[in-house]
Amino acid sequence: MKIRKKSYGDYNIIGSNVESLRKQQGIKQKDFIAKLQSMGLDINPTSYSKLEGQLRTATDKEVLVIAKALGVSTDFLFQNYQ
Secondary structure: OOOOOOOOOOOOOOHHHHHHHHHHOOOOHHHHHHHHHHOOOOOOHHHHHHHHOOOOOOOHHHHHHHHHHHOOOHHHHOOOOO
16 A cells, blocks of 8 residues: 655645545545546546645535545545544
């Protein structure tokens, strides 16, 4: 498993939770991206990586599809935000 080279940014709230949930479920990033694409989300690996790293904002559609793909509510993705 790759180690994150850069620290998390501050462009979105959900990125670190998405990464954590994806890893807890044992899903590789490339497989998760493929799942998101099959659910109708047009996202490439670089863009997704930046979302997880909080280096870009997340759209409302991305938040909704990611939550569905992970089997959690959108509210759950925003947990631990202060």
